[in-house]
Structure formats: structure tokens, C-alpha cells
Amino acid sequence: MAYILKRRVDYKANQSVLAVSLPVLITDKGILVSHLRFLYTKRNKSQSWLERNVFAVEQLLKFMNAHSSTFTSATELLRSFVDVLCFGSIDDSQNDPSNLYWSPRKVEDVNVLLSHINCYCDYLDEIYGYDLPNLNPLRKATRAEERMRWCAYYKRESNCFLNHLSNPSKNRFEMIRSIQGPMNHLLSIESVNRFPEEHFQRFLKYGFLNHRTREVDFGCVLIVMLMHYGGLRLSECFHIYIRDITIDVKNSTAIFSVFHPSDGASPELGFSNRREYLNTRFRQKPRNEYQRSHRLYSGWKQPLLTNKNLSFDVMIFPNNKAKELAWLLEQYLAVRITGNHPYLFTNSNGDPESKKNFIQKYKRGVERIGLDAGKCFGTSPHSHRHSYGYSLNQAGFNQLEIQKAMHHKSNFSCLVYLKPNDTDIRNIMRKNDI
Template identity: 60%
Template structure:
């Protein structure tokens, strides 16, 4: 009987190599070792990327196992697979494949197809031209070639040192034989931010411990997001030693380091990966699987210091002083554990994203709101509030980019772009 099962495995490329943990696919014939080797070549990718790639290959294998039709080529099979993703497998309440897939969004289909194509290209490189190509290249039409050139110039127009990357005419004159659905051109009206009129209530009344005391750790995390613009995952990369105090103003100076390559807080270590492994027998938190309690992602923000870090820019600036006062209260009660991270739970273990997200949801409910992305009441809504606040106080695009540590100036356009209501209001005034 055919089956596909996903499990986490430890993988070593050779005897002297470091052990990595990857998601692996098992079939009735054993582990799909070629995919594990492919993931090893992509080991520097994020855990989210590795998981998504594994999911894409899992879907393809399940589709192949449940096929009742025969296809003349591997490319035709892939095209049928893309159709199944786009339109689902159920027709007239019947599904001969037994998959019962529902239609997926165009963006999702393109991402999954990209993962499959990347894996198949790896197989082509390893095995040469002997195997039939699943998604071969074909000569692009004139319109397709023009669109590829337009996309190239748009993508590289603001890329640093873009003059070093010049594709050949031949490179952009070929396209894939199988493509996903056309991407929709979307102008997002706005991103949802936490409502400012409720923030003080959330901060003062929302975060309470089980015995009714203030939860200082959660308040500090919310301050880092709401007044410092950090992503939630970045808060859990901060060490106790990453914070210093300005002796003149008393303001907190918070640095966020790259979780693995950043400079270690003590001498004698090559980087933070070396420091965590040697002193605490831990891995960088972005390298744990997503289902591990210590997992905290890393979105590759713009690093501004040679030690591979960036500094949190509190706004309004006086919030950095309030952060210092709250930090002193927290550290006086903090339960120390065998880890360097700033935030610990009541047992001394490193605090987790999952636990804080639940605390934040409980706090939102406690003040009479519901947790919903559309309401801006999720954790990420605080970062959006930070971006909007900078815009409201007249910061320009490049300044907002620096404050929010975006690599591209265009990433902060969501905070600068006028909303539909603002455009209508201006029309009414003319």
C-alpha cells in the first residue's frame, strides 16, 4: 500500500559533518533520501522554508500515489498536479483520486510549484540528463520575454550593487514548461495596527500573573514591539547582556543580534552559535523546528553594526527610559535559568513564542476585545502601530525604513501609502 509520512530526522552528510534536523518524507520504499540531501544544500534557509518545501513534495507524492490515469510525460503529470491545486480534486461531489483537495489560492500554488521546481532542478544537476525533466525550460514568447525583463528591472532597480548582476539575453528568453496561475496585481489598502486608544488598557490591565501581579516580562515584550517596532520573534533572540543603559539619560539601549552569526556576549567564542552550543548546549532559536518550544524565527532584518546587530529605536524616545524602569522591576524578580535569553518563565526556562501569544490573546480578551488580524489585535499589530506612528509624526520613507530595519525602502510603503478614506476625505475638501 502506498503512503507518505513526514517525520523529523537527524541528518549527517558525512561522518565528520555537523548533525542537522530536517523534515523527512517516508514512503513504502523507505526515506526519500534525495530530498534530505536537497534540504542539506538549503540548510541556511529558514525553518519555514524547509517545512514548506517538504510539504510541497509531500503533496506531489500523494497526488502521484492516488492517480488512476496515465500520463505521456512527467511534465503532463506536473501540469495535472497544478490543476488539482488550483481547482481542487472534487467535481460533482465525487473525487476519483480520494484526495478531496479544496482549491488553493494562486499565491500558494505558485509557492508550492516553485519548491517542487527547485527540488527537480537539484535532481537534474545530480543525475544529469538521464532522467526525464519534470518542469523543463522552453523558449519564451515575445510577450513572456518582455515581461521577464520588466520583472528583472523592477526587482533589481533598488538592489545594492545591482550592476554586478547582469543576466544574459538567453537567460531571460526561456520560461518553465509548467507555470502556476497568474499572480494578481494587488494594492493593499492598509495593514492592521493595534488601536492606540486601547493600548494603555492592554498594557496596564491586560498582563497579569496567575496571582494577580503585573507580568513585567510580557509588558517589556509589548513595549519592544509597540514602541520599538520589533517583530515578536526578534524579542526572543535578545540576551540579558544585549541591553545597556545610557548613563546620561537612563534610556535603555537594546541591541538585536543575528541569532547564529552575531557576536557572542563573551570573549573566547566565534559567534552566538558557538556560544550557545558550548556554554548551554543550545542551538540558535531560528534553527529549531517550528514545533519545538524554543523556536523563534528570523526575518533577515537590515543589520547596521559590524557585530551583526541592529539597535532598537524607541519612539517616542522617552519610552526607552520607561523601558529601563520596567526592566529593573523585571530583573529583580526574574528566575534565572541555564540560558542567556532575557525572557524567562516562572521555572527559569527560556520563555516561548507560543506561551506569549497565548498571554497576549488572554490580555486582549481581558480588556474586552477579540484577537483578530483584521482588528489589529494580534502581536504583529504592534509593529504596524509603530510604523504608522512614525508616518503620523512626519518621518519620511527612508527614515521609516531605518527605524523598522527593512532592507528595501519599498517595504515600509504600507505605512506611507494613504488609505482609501484619506483619499476620499481630500476629495471632499477640494
């Protein structure tokens, strides 16, 4: 009986390198070794990327098992696979002869899955040769398609600092995929949701207040302040060490630095980077290298690093909030429970605070002040980063200044945080109403 299982293994490419923990797909014929080797070549990708790639290939294998004798070519099989992803496998009578019972997926999701499969198939082509049957072969592009791909190329290259050194082949975009996913919808989301400013101070005051003991969870408040007035992503807060904070005695402010979780400079001499420091001192890994299900996992979005030690300093805005952060840090450190780790934020046992635990406390805090918790309401942790970018724009900072303050690699990435919502536009219309 055909089956597909997903497990994790410690994989060694050869005897001279360390083992790497990777997800693996196991079929009734054994381990899908080529995919495991492919994942090893992509081991520096995020855990989210690896998991998504495994899921894409797993879905394709399930589809192949369900239709093992239906298709005459691999290309026809993949085309049907994309159709089933788009429209589902259940007919109008709610029957499914394939027994997959897949529901239709969003256009964006289909394209992501197909891109992962293409990436894996290209790896197979490199290893085994292009003369073998190709699951998604290249075909001659039309003139219009070729032009559009050149437009996309030059738009992408214009964002590169050394684009004048790039000299692409004229034939580079004459070939495109025979099978492509559906066209993504052009969507301008009304609300790049910011935390409602009129409720923010009340949230800080009462959201993390224990009504029984009247004690404030200063750690949670500090995280929220770093996101709202420093623009940090939630995941970045959990990579901060205590020793990443310096005090500016002259201005009575605290300077928070965020280091690359593995390659950033060690806080102690004698270690090449933070990965070595964590392993030697605490027998831990950088938090972005754990599985997503691990309580210590915290992602890393590859922000723009601005210091040679592979870090960036948090830029507090408005500036008067820097002193409040320093005072809040002092209150938090006075009650912080110490544990055997370097991280700033800890739980009640002294272990590193987890994202999951904070998100639960955050949700309760939002509901405690009478608001609904959720991204669509502007009351998710990430909404504070949106508030930060929008406040910089409202204060007159230009696009490049906002890019650096928010640590984006592209000066276009911050535009999503600066878009006015429908309410802003209506207010402008009312002001200009004659």
C-alpha cells in the same frame, strides 16, 4: 500499498561534518534520498521554508500515487497536479475517484507550492543532467513574456547596491517554465492593521494585570512596548540576551540590541559566535534552528543588521518612551526568575519564555479590555510593528529613514506599513469637502 510518511532524521553529508536534523519523506520504496540531499543544500533556509518544501513534494508524491498509470508524461502529470491544487479533486457529486479529497487552494498557495517543486526539480537536473526527462521543462518564451521578464529583472537589479557589476546574458530570460501556476490576484489590502491607538494605553495598564493578585506581568508589557515603540517583530524579542542591553546613564535610558541568533557576536570572549556560545555554555541551539513545533523555536526574518558584531540597535520612537522602557526593564528584572540560559524573557519556571505562551497571554490581555483578538482587528502582536511604521511616517520621517528604523533590507519593504487605510482617506476627503 503506496504510502508517504514524513519523519525527521539526523543527516550527515560525509564523515567530516556534523549531523543536521532535517525532515525526510519515506515512501513504500524507501527514503527519498535525493530530496534529503536537496534539503541539506538548503539547510540555511528557515524552518518554515524547509517544512513548506517538504509539504509541496509530499503533495506531489501523493498525487502521483493516486494517478500512477494515468499520464503519459511527467509534464502532463505536473500540469494536472497544478489544476487539482487550483480546483480541488472533488467533483460536483462530492465524489473523488483518486481518494485525495483535496479542497481548492488559494492562487498564492498554489504558486508557492509549484515554486518549491521547481526548485527541487532544478536540483535534480543539476545532479543528473539536463538530457534526462524534466518534470517542468523550459520552453521558448514569447517576445512579450521575454520583455516582461527583463522588466522584472531590471526592477530587481535596481534594488542591489552593486547592480552596475551585474552583466546578465541576453538569452537569460528567453526560456520560461512550460507549466506555470495561476496568476496572482492584484490585491491592495484595505487594512494593514495597526493596533487601535485609542485602546493601547488601556491595554498596557489592564491587559497584563492579574486581577486576583493585582500583579503586573512586566515581561509581557516590556515585549509589547518593544514592538509598539521599537518596531521589533515578536520573534526578535525572544532572541535578546540580558547582556544585549546597555544602560545610558547620562540619559537614563536602556539600549536594546538584537543579534543574529547564530552568527552574532558572543557576549563572552573565547567563542566565535552565539551558536558556539549556546552550545558550550548551555547545551542549546539558536532558537531559530529548532523545529517549529519546539517550545524554544523563534523565527528570524533576516533583518538589516547595522553593526559589525551582526546586530542592530532598537530605535525607540517617540524618544520619551525610552525612559519608560528603562523603568519597565528595572521593574521586570526585579521579579524575573533566573534560569540556566542567557535570554532576557523567562517564564514562571525560569525557562526561556516561548512565543506560544506569550501569544496566549497576549490574546487573553486583548480580550480582558473588551476587544476581539485577531489580525483582522489590528490586535495581533504584529500590529504593533505596523503602528510603529505608521507613526514614523506621520511624524515626517522619509522612506529611507523608516527603512533603517524598521531594519528592512529593501527600501520598498516598509511601504506596506505606511499605507493609509480607508478611514484615513475618508477623513482627508471630509477635511477637503467644500
